[in-house]
Amino acid sequence: TMTIKDGVLDGGEFAHIYFVDWDCVRARHRQLNITVMGTADEVEDRKWNNGEVINTLRKYTDEEKAYDVHYTLQQKR
Numbered sequence: 001t002m003t004i005k006d007g008v009l010d011g012g013e014f015a016h017i018y019f020v021d022w023d024c025v026r027a028r029h030r031q032l033n034i035t036v037m038g039t040a041d042e043v044e045d046r047k048w049n050n051g052e053v054i055n056t057l058r059k060y061t062d063e064e065k066a067y068d069v070h071y072t073l074q075q076k077r
Helices: 070-076
Strands: 003-005 009-012
Touching: none
Parallel strands: none
Antiparallel strands: 003 009
16 A cells, blocks of 8 residues: 555655566566555645654563573574
8 A cells, every 4th residue: 555645656764666577577568557546635644653763673571582592502503
């Protein structure tokens, strides 16, 4: 899902669109079909909490952070 705001594609700071051709790399005409669905209502700014970066890293419990023999298994090999 991509947002179009004020007639401009808003992919955010890190979004990219890649077109992959698994068939072959050769010169030929390409066709892209775009379906636009949505509303004419005002779309607010995508920033969350005044632009604060959302930490999406996994939160480990203290039990998960405790020592595990698998941590040093590679060193023993």
